[in-house]
Amino acid sequence: MYGKKNKPDLPLDCEEGGRGLQEYLDGTLDKPESLRFFLHLRECTDCQGEHDRLQGLFRMLESLPDHEVPADFDRAVLDSVPYAAYQAMEPLRRDRVPVYLEEAFLPRFVRARLTRLVGFGIAAVAAALALRGDGSALLPVLIVTGLLPEVVVRLQGLGRRALETTRRAES
Amino acid sequence: MFDRHQDLKTIRRCKRGEEAAFAEILGRYRGAIYNLCYRMTHNSEDARDLGQEVFIKVFSLLDRFDENYAFSSWLFRIGTNHCIDHLRRNRLRFLSLDGGVGPDGEEYEFQLPDSGPTPDTVLQRKEALERLEEVISELPPHYKAITLLRHDQQLSYEEIAEILQLPLGTVKARIHRARNQIQQMLAARSYDI
Ligand SMILES: [Zn+2]
Numbered sequence: 001m002y003g004k005k006n007k008p009d010l011p012l013d014c015e016e017g018g019r020g021l022q023e024y025l026d027g028t029l030d031k032p033e034s035l036r037f038f039l040h041l042r043e044c045t046d047c048q049g050e051h052d053r054l055q056g057l058f059r060m061l062e063s064l065p066d067h068e069v070p071a072d073f074d075r076a077v078l079d080s081v082p083y084a085a086y087q088a089m090e091p092l093r094r095d096r097v098p099v100y101l102e103e104a105f106l107p108r109f110v111r112a113r114l115t116r117l118v119g120f121g122i123a124a125v126a127a128a129l130a131l132r133g134d135g136s137a138l139l140p141v142l143i144v145t146g147l148l149p150e151v152v153v154r155l156q157g158l159g160r161r162a163l164e165t166t167r168r169a170e171s
Numbered sequence: 172m173f174d175r176h177q178d179l180k181t182i183r184r185c186k187r188g189e190e191a192a193f194a195e196i197l198g199r200y201r202g203a204i205y206n207l208c209y210r211m212t213h214n215s216e217d218a219r220d221l222g223q224e225v226f227i228k229v230f231s232l233l234d235r236f237d238e239n240y241a242f243s244s245w246l247f248r249i250g251t252n253h254c255i256d257h258l259r260r261n262r263l264r265f266l267s268l269d270g271g272v273g274p275d276g277e278e279y280e281f282q283l284p285d286s287g288p289t290p291d292t293v294l295q296r297k298e299a300l301e302r303l304e305e306v307i308s309e310l311p312p313h314y315k316a317i318t319l320l321r322h323d324q325q326l327s328y329e330e331i332a333e334i335l336q337l338p339l340g341t342v343k344a345r346i347h348r349a350r351n352q353i354q355q356m357l358a359a360r361s362y363d364i
Contacts, residue, residue, distance in 0.1 A: 064307075
């Protein structure tokens with residue numbers, strides 16, 4: 001080993017240097033560590049030689065010649081693609097929405113036209129009573145509950161449409 | 172190094188069945204994948220077959236591609252695994268004549284050529300590169316793959332870890348061992364590069 005007896009404060013010895021040289025060259029050491037290597041390499045011809053050999057190898061590895069792709073490479077690949085299957089899948093994929101935006105996510109009776117109409121009627125009557133100055137605390141509750149089925153169904157539809165619009169914009 | 176966002180847009184067009192989009196992906200990656208396969212097998216016919224198989228596989232599995240990852244990582248993972256599988260299959264077939272080889276292909280004896288060049292031959296750069304390619308082609312499949320991803324594709328350790336689905340520490344250790352082995356093989360053949 002290299003030793004360097006006249007420099008006992010050498011912060012990095014050759015053994016450590018040999019082990020960490022690859023990381024040094026990869027640039028994956030942190031700054032202080034990298035500096036220790038740099039300083040050691042400046043002082044130590046053995047490690048410097050090893051460094052240069054390894055760096056030469058890296059350069060060679062990075063300059064391996066590219067081989068030309070055969071001219072008929074693409075044809076076989078493009079002929080094999082199941083275009084029709086992808087095209088057939090597309091509407092399904094496009095229509096797929098998060099489960100809470102699917103109509104079936106809401107119970108059938110909530111979606112029923114009758115429920116929504118009756119709810120609307122209840123809310124309207126309650127609102128009329130409230131306007132006439134009837135102070136019952138029940139009225140706001142009736143208004144909200146009555147409107148709820150209609151609001152939920154409409155919000156869901158709005159969410160679906162918003163999603164479709166963003167998807168169309170993306171593609 | 173590859174444009175992840177651009178890839179994603181093209182992949183979405185592929186999923187709609189647009190032939191031009193598949194051709195775009197080929198244009199972007201055929202060179203990288205073909206050369207990966209070439210250096211893994213050191214044979215142009217195998218490289219063509221393997222490279223085409225990789226794309227055929229990828230193009231038929233696009234619905235399984237997880238858009239949270241880079242398409243290039245997924246493509247290189249399939250490419251690397253396909254080559255490693257090919258090498259192992261062939262190695263087993265070839266070595267079954269001698270028998271007694273473990274199925275993992277991890278350890279690998281390489282043979283010195285009978286008539287190597289003399290140590291003091293001054294090598295042309297081109298020759299040196301050819302020798303390096305030859306040595307790489309004889310590395311164990313895993314070392315070979317990791318060396319090519321790092322130095323030929325010039326990917327980061329992080330990207331390689333994602334491609335090979337290995338911890339970062341394992342990737343580093345393997346690359347170090349692979350380089351050591353390349354140096355030893357070059358020295359054993361007195362190939363001075
Ligand atoms: Zn030293």
